Amino acid sequence: MPDTEIPPKGPAAPPSGRSPAARPRxxxxxxxxxxxxxxxxxxxxxxxxxxxxxxxxxxxxxxxxxxxxxxxGKAELFGAVIDEAWSHLTRSPLLPQDTSGDPRAVLRAYVGRLAEHWDRPDVIPLLRLVIAEAPRFPELSQAYFAAGKEPAVKGLSAYLGALAAAGWLKPGRDPQLAAAQFLGAIKEPLFWPRVLGVPAAFDAAEAVERAIDAVLGPA
Missing domain, CATH: 1.10.10.60 (Homeodomain-like)
Structure with a gap:
């Protein structure tokens, strides 16, 4: 059965007639x-x-x-756990705000940061938990998406949008779709084998270069 515990009643009013809002915890x-x-x-x-x-x-x-x-509640607590697991990735700038650097080098460094994220001991176990229990508790996948996946895709989309405006992407290319496709081209050969506990079948550097080629064109 799901956790159905009833939260205890709120604390008694503070002394001297002061309201709780007057003394933020x-x-x-x-x-x-x-x-x-x-x-x-x-x-x-x-x-x-x-x-x-x-x-x-x-x-x-x-x-x-x-x-x-x-x-x-437990859903809010789980959301906070997910947020903390992703915080080192989502709360620091992974990508530059402009296009002054070499885009290929920027995207390689970005993938390197993703790989560091995957190496953290809590990231893949929490994802496995979400996959296993989300059918019964959809709030788990919602928390995972809101705290981690959505900000990561938005950040990459913004950078690719800047590249498109600067002429680095093919005309008419949707930056958001390009971001999703780039992440898919990285995660399918390099991330999902980790999640499934099987050896990666492809060279990591080669997979990264081919993913970058798909976005920017061959070097």
Missing amino acids: RDTRGTAARIRTAARRLFVEKGYEATSMDAVAAAAPVSKRTLYQHFP
């Missing part, structure tokens, strides 16, 4: 980070359905009231 002790770490471990080890908010509170360890103050 600050995570000065790193409590939210500790909760996310505990939740990520439990999600990966036990799965989404089998991980209860009680178990997260015990593993953090925090009170249930503290847990729900930071994360109102």
Whole structure:
């Protein structure tokens, strides 16, 4: 059965008649980070359905009231875990804002950053979890898409749009479709074998160059 725990009632009114809004809660002790770490471990080890908010509170360890103050439900907690797993990739500029550099070198470096992301110990296990449990819990795939995949595609689309405006792409080429096709040409030979736990069948450097060729034309 899905986690159906009822969040505890909110904290009592603060003394001296001050409203909660007058004293915004600050995570000065790193409590939210500790909760996310505990939740990520439990999600990966036990799965989404089998991980209860009680178990997260015990593993953090925090009170249930503290847990729900930071994360109102399990779906929000899972979204925060996904967001953190992608944050090093989505919250730092992966691509330049202009087209002054060599586009081929820029795209090679971009793929290098993607590969570093795939190497992180929590990324592929969390994706496997999403694939396994999303049919019963569609909020998992929604969280994964919103926190990771969508920002990554948008960033690449923006860069390819700038290249198109500068004449690097073929006239009429849709930058968003080009971004999706580029990522597909990279992930099919290099990423999905990792997810499935099988050896890659293609040379990584060759696969990257052919993907770049498909976007920019042969060097």
